[in-house]
Amino acid sequence: MILEIKDLYVSVEDNMILQGVNLTVKGGETHAIMGPNGTGKSTLAQICMGHPKYKIESGDILLDGISIKDKAVDERSRMGVFLAMQNPTEVPGVTNFDFVKAAIQTRMAEGEHLRVGKFILKFEEASKNLQMGKGLAHRFLNQGFSGGEKKRNEILQMKLLNPKVAFLDEIDSGLDVDALRIVGENVTKLKSDDLGLVLITHYQRLLDHIVPDVVHVMINGKIVKTGGREIISKIDSQGYDWVKTELGITDFDQRKVPVSLGTCPTKSLK
């Protein structure tokens, strides 16, 4: 597996968010992308998945040499792209089991049938490994889930769908220490030469559990620095100022938009 992101420019509602991103992820590799808020990390994950809100202005995304930039969201998923979302959506009335079963069935060849008994066992095992508690299969998709349960449910889906490349977008937010360890262990077990991982995070704590091979720093919609694990602890202790200083980034574009704070009532004296 090889995912190649080539000179990618992406906008949302006329704001250019990604400004020339280049990234190559091979099977077996784990990449971490770190960076201040609003620099385009989640945008990168969403555009690879094909979120309709984002628009590719130029550049390309290739999976195993095939451009996926014009493919539909579901097609990308079936080709092997997975995104563990930052805020997984609630879908009332649709059970976890029916949803995952339908997702697996879409990946089957024509004439192939899902062996439901085997699938139930696999689902239960994945649920047990993630300590999701009994009855997960019959709960409605993400409805009434705690933040941590939602994130673990994303990993459960990832385990059952066997993607080629998976983006984990701030999968550590909302997780307590134990849940973070469980998620970390489960994701680490999935590592193989057939899976490329892209972790998007702000914190070292996730990367203690899922150890990356490569660390990227993203600022102003670009990957400005790439290196090894030493970058993580430096960011954790010093923030991003040293990166800006080192690279001479003086204008950190926070995309500030003037806003009205309202008006105060005044009383004029006559």
Added chain:
Amino acid sequence: MKTPTYLNDKSQVILLRQDEVTNKSDFEINDLKIKFKGTESVYLYIEDFNKKDMTFDFLENSKIKLYIIVRSSKQTEYNFLLNVKSQSNIDVFTGLRNKDNVSVSINRTTNVAKSATIHLNNAIVNMGHTYINEFVHLNEEKASVNINQLNIGSYNDLTNVNQDIFHNAKHTISNIENWLISNSNSKLNYSVSGRIFKGNEFSSCSQSNKGIILKELGEIEVEPKLFIDEYNVEASHGAAIGQMDDEQLYYLLSRGLTELQAKSLIISGYTLPFINSIQDEDIQQLVERQIHKKITEVDAL
């Protein structure tokens, strides 16, 4: 004429077909007036019946589950009068199964007596033009009605529904929940009214109307209305109509479901509360099949 297979193992069945009345139940039928008593599940199958007027009396303290299936292959009109006597607890499911390009009109008036409750579950998942006038009179204290209505339109279906609840006594309760889905060019028009007259204090009247429009040319129009002439009451109404939630759709697509599968799954989730309110499994499956057909086989998503 054949009896539908889902009715084969039912013990209380009444069949009204063309000019023929076949009574396989314990209940007496006199001039299309049926008196229900005791605790029973009864299935009333009406197919192209040539008479319009029917009266159903639910006697005191009865607990009847009545499943009415109306199947039409020609233009039909039925007038139902339901009299719910005191202390009864009645469930009436009504499902329409008419064929394409057929017009069906149902006029139903329900009178509810003291401390009686009626649940009206209506599945309007049929084809063609449907006109429904539903009048419920809560005539004595502590009378109550719950209406759950699922309406799915496709192709050029047209549904005009008028639901009107009359709180004619104190301490009466009404609750209406409408789940509406417009697929392809269908048009669903609803007028939903609750009326609490002067002096009928401590009454409660609520309406909830939810609608999903799946195609640009589809239309759902709901007029929720409350006419309240008494201070000491509870009343609420609302209508929320829109397109399918884009984020829900994206989430399902991102796991590989096709757009049709994703929409179908979201709709089955949306209709689940209604499906669960049907207590007979065979009828539940019948409605599920109708919904599936309406949503997937139309190729109109």
